[in-house]
Amino acid sequence: MKPTLQEIETSKRIVEDLIERGILDVVVERDEGLDLAEWSTDNRLFLKEKGIVTRTGETKICLLSDELPNWVIKVGYTYPGADVEDKDYCSIEADNYERAVEEGLDEFFAAIYEIYEVDIPEEYDCNRKAVFYIQERAEPDEEKTSCTCKDFICSCCSCKSCEFCGEEGDDYDRLESLFGKTSRLDRLFAFVNEYDINDLHSGNFGYTSDGTVKIIDYSGYEEG
DSSP states (O other), rough: OOOHHHHHHHHHHHHHHHTTTTTTTHHHTTSOOOOHHHHHHHHHHHHHHHTEEEEESSSEEEEETTTOOEEEEEEEEETOOBBSOOOOOHHHHHHHHHHHHTOOOOGBOEEEEEEEEEEEOOGOOOOOOOEEEEEEOOOOOOOHHHHHHHHHHTTTTSSSSSTTTOOOOHHHHHHHHHHOOOOOHHHHHHHHTTTTOOOOOOGGGEEEETTOOEEOOOOOOOOO
């Protein structure tokens, strides 16, 4: 899936509006800065008028707009003192998607593309750019995903009270329960291991408007 020229232009305009509203105060995580909840509260009227919903994880901000029903805007967090060599989880995700395309595994991942970059002002003491991406929209449904994984584990057991019942299983179990025992499952599992996509919990899968399951967060995660 690729964005249209109009979708790209719309996403750029939205990003420029967000930058004007001070979203970089959130992107650069400073002790004296705002977190996303505080920024969203301060800008609630603007966000409501524009039909934008904000979400956050450990490493990225997600912005859903009524003007982009098929896409989500994403940007990775950074911090004072960071430079171009420091980890950007959105960039890692985009690189992994390119690799998945090359290996013919892209159907399992929500497509992601870079659409905008901006210099972070000197006042933030951050020697890098803020880079924004758009990703194919696939809504997470942790309850649905978790139940699917647990049902799969139980279906593999001869009884309903074994030690594995009520568990989601490991990453391979999750992939098999959500994508089925396809001929490419082993290749997909090898791919996520090779590129350290090690954070495949229920919230990192999503469902597109037609119900197709996609991996939506595949940058991996490194503690600390």
